[in-house]
Amino acid sequence: MTPETRRNRSRLAGGGLALLLIAMIAAFMTLGATGNWSFILPYRGEKLLTVLLVAWAVPLSTILFHAISDNRILTPSIMGFDALFVLIQTLLIFFIGSERINILPVQGVFLGEVLVMTGFAMGLYGLLLRRVAGSLELLLLVGIVLGVLFRSISGLLQRMIDPGEFLVLQGRIFASFGGADPQVQAMAAACIGLASAWAFWRLPAIDVMILGRSGAMSVGLSHRRLSLEVFAIVTMLVSASTALVGPITFFGLLVAHATYRMLPGAPLRQTIPVAGLAGALLLVVGQVVLERVLGFDGTVGMAVEFLGGLLFILLLIERAR
Template sequence: MAELADTIRRTAPRQVPWRLVAIWSLAAILACAFLFTGLRGNISFVLNLRLTQLVGMVQVAVAVAVSTVVFQTITNNRILSPSIMGLDALYLFCQTALVFALGGFGYAALDPAWKFGGEVVMMMAASAALFVPMLRRGSEMLMMILTGVVLGLLFRSLSSLLSRLIDPNDFAVLQGASFANFQSLDPALLAAGGAVTVLGTLGAWRARHTLDVVALGREAAVGLGLDWNRTVTAHLLLVACLVASATALVGPLAFLGLLVVAVAERICGTRRHAVLFPAACGVGVVMLVGAQLIGRAGFGGAVVISVIVEFVGGLVFLALLFARRRQ
């Protein structure tokens, strides 16, 4: 609590706006580079395809950034993210179970809108059932981490078992659903996911001052008159909704949220949510669009964007762990 208060006091208010402007200016430059560099062939078709991909990347960046900021606040831990708590593993297990039960052709024939809606509802229900009771009881953070790790291992083990039992041709379909993919986004899903992301982001923004109080800790927040159980439950469901929307749209990105929030906090030097929300969203756009540009220009499009993001995010996660250990 004292560390948070000191950080807020040390932050120079006049420095924050230009840092946010710098982040979003870089994001705009990268977006223009992504849209207009290397245009060949049918320019109208290519621009339309790239614009769809760009909208998807912005949507995922905002959803992941906002959900991670809120999740770290309600858990009072800066090295946690919804993905590390096993939600991505649950998504992969559901995809594997669907391919195992329906086959590759049956899986491909599923209505994308119904599939998207089912995945969002399922992940919200799982989050409510698993983590809300622990947060309400004020369980120790170690217990939450262990629960998330164990559940992640369970879902990954079940996914691995089922993947060994399915037909090799169906396995190729499963592999395509196991990595984040921005190349073939469904415009209908973009609209549905965009609505979920906008509503969730607006809800988090309206609660930014409440989240500042939550960041003080359970005892301090309750002492200031906050209804802890109701607030934590509502925001955990909001996190699950945003994570489910982003994951169902493009696939799992385990370390993206941790990466963008850590970088945004380092740049802005504050945990105030009025600053951290736009900063983390801007850094997320920079990371995703920059990774896509690197993959297209440096590797000829042969490297999946998630590989670059996960590699850098994993390094940041290890750095945060070692930094906390030194403290």
């Protein structure tokens, strides 16, 4: 496929997804709306903003992670971000209690969660880079082990807390696109916007990383330094989106591979915008169908995770063959 064909295909895919997304946003904002529009539109608009932030941040982090890991099966969640988020929430409920947490400023809780997850990931990556240059496999192995450790500690503490507190905890650790504080949304948007601007500034160099370590170094690119930069971007994106709505393990994998199939061999500058549109369309369609048509509330994350989990299994089977 020639570069011109790839550009035309990406423009066609992006244009089609954009039109579908606009139509579904209109349906999400208006379908089933009864009562005072001055209340309905801002309420649904806040939820839509959360959906769009996550739909952009998670696929972007996954595609960038694929670029530095040279493995399209792995996701940033494999590093233990989801398990760390659950552990943080469990520790808060166990030691502080849900009543005291509700008194704390939501902006402070969000910022603390982002800082803890970012500090954990960057500390781990920096530690390994100083000891084993270019050993991403070791990084991933340690991330998996720590994820298992975090889940084990969380499971132990969850069995020890009060049943009423456990119900509150369950509501905090499952992905939900509703109820986000506007100031928290603004902080998440700032983190995601900063990381996205950084990513697009470094995108030409990140594209070269697809050639591998030796290929990148042959053109004068500092593979180690750029890997650290990209991992910092991925960390910011995943931390902000997870702290905003909760863990979504396989959403990025699902959207990234759908985009890869639409645009085979396309550079990142074409793949990423289409992935953002595809992710937004998937989540908005899910919200419309599950909330407006079926009458459910807050279950779109579970549906997306189910589809993403199936895709992950299929990818493993395909790779084994």
